[in-house]
Amino acid sequence: MGAKKEKTGTFILKIIDCQNATWQGSVTWVEGQQEQYFRSALELLKLIDGALEGNKEIEGGRHEK
Template sequence: MTIEKSLPNMVMVCVDGVENGDIYGRYFHRYKKEETFFPDSATLVIEMERFYDAIGYPQAATKTRKFMERKGGRIPAKEHMAVISDSQALIQLRGNLATFLVGVTSRQNASWQGDVVWMEQKIRKHFCSDMELVVFVDDAVKKSEL
């Protein structure tokens, strides 16, 4: 009931609480041992998008428009990131309210497509957009609060 463990962009989202109706918590990936905190679901999506851009996987079908030029005028090449922790260590992590293993397989139509597993309930769901992913996570957290 897990996502393909060899997926290079596997992210474990640990939801620790809800504040003002929005989730907050931590997320982990295989290229960094430390946790990354997110104060709300919008920040989580933005940070995960930056992570996907940094590793270059999955490759974005569209590029974000920029209205201001970068210094030097060149866009840096994708970062080379070394795998620090294995997927087994990632799967052991848990959030205070809920935990989700997210595997984005493509980024088309300015959104994400992939699979998510709600680890506590062992429910796997395919999502066709990042908004659909956030709604699933939000609904799952509401159910786990009951």
């Protein structure tokens, strides 16, 4: 079996609020130098997954630093 390459990245989370039992805030992808706001923990996970899957930008729009 071949070794599976781990996908890693560095993300900085800023949790601004917690409403409806979930987080709202921003996530900054350090390697891609991009910041994106999210409205739920699920949306946050999708943004991180999209960045690690090799997308050039964080899905759902972007705000460059």
